[in-house]
Amino acid sequence: MSASSSTTRIFSMAPSIAAARGSCNVAVGVLGVEPMRWSLKIGRVSGIGLYLHITLLLLLALIAYTGFADLGARGAVWSLALVVAILACIMLHELGHSLVAQRLGMQVKSITLLPIGGVAALKGFPEKPWQEIVITLAGPMVNLLIVVLLLPFTGVPRQLFFLSIPYNLPSFLQTLVAANLTLFVFNFIPAFPMDGGRLVRGMLSLVMSFQRATVVAAVMGQVLAILFVLVGLTYRPLWLLAVIGVFIFLSAEGEERMVRTRALLRDLEVEEVMARDFVVLAPSATVMRGLEMVYHTGQDDFPVMDGAQYLGIVTRQAMLDAANHRGAETSVSEVMNTQLPAVPPHTKLDRVYEMMMTEGYSSLPVEEEGRLVGLLAHENVSRYLMVQSQLRAPRLPDAGGHMPARPPAREGVLPVATPRSHEEPPPPVDPA
The missing domain is CATH 3.10.580.10 (CBS-domain)
Structure with missing residues (x-):
């Protein structure tokens, strides 16, 4: 079987990509807390822990099996080499985001690679719109730099998104260039909270509030997520695109909720x-x-x-x-x-x-x-x-058609109470 007769479909969304025959994986940069459970530490760069989720071993096993079924042992080796190289490019993509964020004063605790994406544990949000724009652009620029460095040795790849399993070093390098170009292009799809969506939010934040910009970007992301679901359900080879759409939809909703929460708490002590x-x-x-x-x-x-x-x-x-x-x-x-x-x-x-x-x-x-x-x-x-x-929910008129008055959100601070010992009964309740 020729190398070109077996196609590995690679659909990549920043900052992660995975390759498997007939499948597509999405990755969205996500604000995290700690490295996920079942993650293996593989290194540390600039104080940032680098982790590989153990489920990636299942992906590597699937890739090896696919390559072996198509091209024998040689196909398995080249398929694994390609996926490992792509994962390395994804890690560099994430480091691009993270190192720029560090430079701008943000704390980055870890980066974890998953089968569905890369998770960077960043503490907080960029304080200014231009900071989010710069941090967001840093990741795709890493992929573009990789393409520029490899292009003199490979030439322009013949196709994107649908990539053949490599069978020698020249085809391996050309496929790697195509994968990085795919990452670069997909990163600019404005499906928040992917990089393209974050770029939209950063630009909107220049002319409106951060919270409002997040709502607009989240709605755009959810519309695109619904389109992903429809395409995935309609075109069976892209069935995983439907799963990706659900993931993006929920991620956009979660990010918008997080920003709304931050806005509610900002003025409180x-x-x-x-x-x-x-x-x-x-x-x-x-x-x-x-x-x-x-x-x-x-x-x-x-x-x-x-x-x-x-x-x-x-x-x-x-x-x-x-x-x-x-x-x-x-x-x-x-x-x-x-x-x-x-x-x-x-x-x-x-x-x-x-x-x-x-x-x-x-x-x-x-x-x-x-x-x-x-x-x-x-x-x-x-x-x-x-x-x-x-309190902020829509109010319904009463039986007389009048809108009820909304109680004030804050009425001052209660006096400090004395903590009770576990042996003490609760204070009596005044019947009045």
């Missing part, structure tokens, strides 16, 4: 959302006692205090793990987290919540002048967002 009436545990309390308080109080994380001195926070998961592996009589002081940063009550909430999401904190102590005055947990922020979404 921690003290306006933190829990003020919460239960604390003594250092000698057992994890079983702590777990009992979970279902008695509905509280998941508990500050551990020795009198008026704050020692740390013990989480529900830490207590469950200790009960299962170390025994129910283990004291909470043995499993509490003493390294959580305390935040002042007047800190801007959006910054603190972003830190909680990035670092994976479920709750943080709020301290003022060395005294614990509150507890900020994910649940506090979630409840605030739920209330605000209802």
Whole structure:
């Protein structure tokens, strides 16, 4: 069988590409938190951890099998070499984004390659529109640079998107050039949150608010995602394009929700959302006692205090793990987290919540002048967002046709309450 009679279809969207006979893989640059589970660390560049998700081994096995079925052992070797080279180009693409982001003052924790894409764990958003534009362009420019460097040795490739399995070094290099050109072209499809969509958002942010620009870019991305689904369902060889469309649709919705959340929290301080009436545990309390308080109080994380001195926070998961592996009589002081940063009550909430999401904190102590005055947990922020979404929901007229008055979103700050010990009953409720 000739090399040209077996075609590997490669459909690539920044910043990832994968090759498999008759299939297409999409990758969208995504803001992440930590490297995903089941990821293998393969290196580190400029403080950025580089990871390979273990599911990529399944992809490599599929590629090797496809190449072997078409061209025997030689086909398997060249197919694997091509995919590994393309993955390396994707990693360079992601590094292009990440190194420029670092240069502009953003933190990049890791890059993880998946069968469906590359995930860069960036902390925060670009502060200015031009920064997002520059960061976005950096990735595709890496692919274009690779093409420029290889083109003198290969010549112009005869086709894009549908790439033949290479059978020698010249065909390998030419296919690699075609793959990078494919990456470059697909990157500029304005399907947010792909690179093209982020570029649209950056340009729109020059003339409108970042939140509004995100909404417009997200709607554009979702329209294109629906088209991907329709094409994938209509043309069977591209069935995976439908899956890609669903992924893009949900990713655009998630990104828009994240930006909307940030806008809601931007003008708030921690003290306006933190829990003020919460239960604390003594250092000698057992994890079983702590777990009992979970279902008695509905509280998941508990500050551990020795009198008026704050020692740390013990989480529900830490207590469950200790009960299962170390025994129910283990004291909470043995499993509490003493390294959580305390935040002042007047800190801007959006910054603190972003830190909680990035670092994976479920709750943080709020301290003022060395005294614990509150507890900020994910649940506090979630409840605030739920209330605000209802306040901003469309209002329906009452039976008389009148629109009900909307309550104010904020009415000041409640006084700080004294944390209760786990031995104390809840304060009595005034019947009035």
